Every structure is written in C-alpha cells, then in structure tokens.
Amino acid sequence: MGLILKILVYLNLLTGVRCVQQMSWLPCQFIDEHVTVNVEGHTETQLIHREAMLQFGQKGDAPVNPHAITFLLTGSKLDLRRYVEGLEAEQLECELRRYSTEGIHVHWPFQGAQEYNRWFSCTLKHSNGLLIVTGFLRQPSDQPPPGQQDYRSWPAIGDRDILTTSVAMIIQTQSPTVKGALGSQQKLHCHFAVDHKRPNVTVEWHWQHRGERIKLFSHTSLSGQTQGSGVEVKRLASGDASYTLPFTKMASEGTYICSVSVNPLFAHQDINLHVEEPPRVSINVESVLSMVEGEEQKVICDADKYYPLDVEIVWHVQDRAMSGQRVGAPLPKVLSNVLLSSHKHNNDKTFSLSAFFYLKASLRDSGRQFTCSVSHKSLRVPIKKSFILNVQEPSSWMFYLVVGFFVVIAVPVLYVMLRYLLTARRTELKKPY
Secondary structure, eight states, X not given: OHHHHHHHHHHHHHHHHHHHHHOOXXXXXXXXXXXXXXXXXXXXXXXXXXEEEEEESOTTOOOSSTTSEEXXXXXXXXXXXXXXXXXOGGGEEEEEEEEOOTTOOOOOOOOSSOOEEEEEEEEEEETTSSOEEEEEEEEEESSOOOSSOGGGSOOOOOTTOEEEEEEEEEEEEXXXXXXXXXXXXXXXXXXXXXXXXSXXXXXXXEEEETTEEEEEEEEETTTOOEEESSSOGGGGGGTBOOEEESSOOGGGOEEEEEEEEETTEEEEEEEEEEEOBOOEEEESSOSEEEEETTOXXXXXXXXXXXXXXXXXXXXXXXXXXXXXXXXXXXXXXXXXXXXXXXXXXXXXXXXXXXEEEEEEOOGGGTTEEEEEEXXXXXXXXXXXXXXXXXXXXXXXXXXXXXXXXXXXXXXXXHHHHHHHHHHHHHHHHHOOO
16 A cells, blocks of 8 residues: 555656646737837837747757747756746746946856857746736847947847747746735745846835825845845845735825846736735624505615725515525616715725615515625625514504593593592491381
C-alpha cells in the first residue's frame, strides 16, 4: 500500500511539472510603432498590429510558427511561466511592444560578448482580470543606441524574424481590480524580480483620482532612503512591494500605481480600488401584518448606506402556499403601485433610498407573502425582506348596536327595580305585626 501511494505521489508531481513545461509558446500580438514628423513639426505615431509568437526555448530553436514574428525567450534567472502557473494558454492575453530607453545606454549586468541591448515589453493578462504580468525582454545587440530618441530610428522587424531574447525584469500584480467595503483593510499586491543580484531599485506607490496624484511611498535601495508608509521595507529584498491600506474610506477610491525602476527600465502596474458598500435593508412592518378588511397601511422598504449610487428595489407578492414549491409554482407578481423616494445623500457619502406602497387590506390577499428585493453591485444575490398579510373580517355593527342599546336600557331599569325592592323591604320591616 505504501509503495502504491509513493507511485501515485510521484505521478502527480511528474504531471505537475509536465503541465508547467507544456506552455512552450503563446500566440501574441506585437504592437509595432511607426513614428513620423508631420508638416507642422509634431510627432505622430501609427500603431501597427502584427502577428507574433512568444516561444520558450534555446537559441537556435526552430520557430513554432514560421509565418509570424518569433520572440524566442532563452534561459534566464527569470521565467515568465512561473508567474502564470496553473493557467492555460487560452486564459492569457499576450501583448508585445518595443520599449524605448530614450536613446540612453546603461550597462546591464549579464554574461555575453555584446554590450548593447534592444528592449521589448511583454504583458500577459488573465482573460478574467485576475492578474497582470509584465516582463522586459532584452535582445543583445552590437549596435550602440543612437543617443537620441530611439523610437525615431528603430530597426525594422520582418514578418518572419526570430528575435532571441531573455527576461531581464518582471513586475506582477494579482489584484488589478480590488473591491472593498468601508472600514476594511486592503492589500494591493505588487511583486517584482530582476535577473541579477543587488540591483539599484527604486520602488514607489502613487494614488491617483480625478486628476489628483499623491505619492504614498518611495524607497531607493542604493541610499536606503524611505518616504511614506504602507510597504514593508524588509520584504522589498524578496521583491514583495505590496501596499497595505489599513482603513478603506470613500476617499480611498481611485487608482494605485506600483512602479519599479531599475535604470534604464521603468515598470508599473495600475491597481483600481472600487469602494462598494452593501445596503442595509429593512421594512417597517413585522413578519406578520394583521389588518381588518378595508384598512390601509403604508408599507416601506428602506435601503440604507450603500455605495455606489445604483440600486434596484422591487416589491413582489406571492401566495404563501406556492412560495415553497420548486416546480410549477407561479412567478411572484411585481407590484406596480410602488413609489420611490429621492436618493438621500448621507454624511459619509453613501446613499439611501425607500420604496413604498399603500396596502389596502382585502380578504382575498390574506395569507399572501409580500417581499422586498434589493439588488446592488456589492451583492452577489439580492437581499430580501418579507411579511405575511393576515386580514380579518370586520365585526357586525348591528350586533354592537343592539348590545349597546340593551346595556343603555337595562342598567337604568335594573337600578329602579333594585331601589323599589329595597324600599318595599324596609316598609315591610316597619310594620308592628
């Protein structure tokens, strides 16, 4: 039994390794740029979308698709596939671009005879927005940079060219979009890696919203100088540049920018924080509402302190006996006589809204269930509040009239009779015989 278990574990490990290695290439879109100067002296850029392949292998490997531009990623300390483990190629969107170093040459530590480099960026995005990985690809070259804006004289790339590159730097986020409730703590993920030891790295975080931009944190490894807070400086050595927001406020909403600079490369990831506060739902009646036929009651459903603005409140009515049926039960009927209040702006910038209707008690509605359903983008399923209507028949007015008349007449008569009997008794007692 132990031997079988060991074999199964070995097969599982082997399968896992094979799954990682199975991603030997990815179809990509290479967005090339053609830069010109118009007659007015302004620079114009034309984007050209070209078919490309991101292929993992060794120098000299044959291209998987000989009819597309091949970016051959050879061995490096950094492997893009490690950052997308567990994902299928169909779940990833791949985009390649040229990267401009502004015509400046900076020595990049590596082993090789060629001193100069041409740079490209490769961005892998999860199709459902779960992560974004950007890698900087280095192509060794024996041609020095032009000493001016290099995008003006980029070398041409043919439709079937093979560009042998390696990954020099990576920046990743596993939280491109974050949704947080008021008062919650949020960790904005950002991780980076460089292909050589002890690089001179500058890490910064900025917050940006509606034209306003504020620096939250910065750290430079060369000087050790740190400004701001939110990032654990000790973790930067391992590439963890995640930012912790201790208390989410309405003013926290916006774009948080994690940037990493290793000259001549500058990378950043944008993380969008959306504040979503679920509504607090209540109705102004008890779970069972007892009424007399013909009475009228204002029934209110309140949705309080939600954000953002859009909310939907719907009142339904359904026979209680049918509500528990899974098959064949008629759909709840939407009440058409519902009125909405105007949106209330609360001091904490949340909103409130009421939906109400006037319920006139009728015996045919007795036993029915009335439900208020509130939908909001912060909720996976609507919040529902219900009550059962219990309608009673009114008592007969004639009965009360007869009883009242009898009481009014009978009391004085009894009083007179009792006085008469008492007087007669006293008279009889006074007789001498």
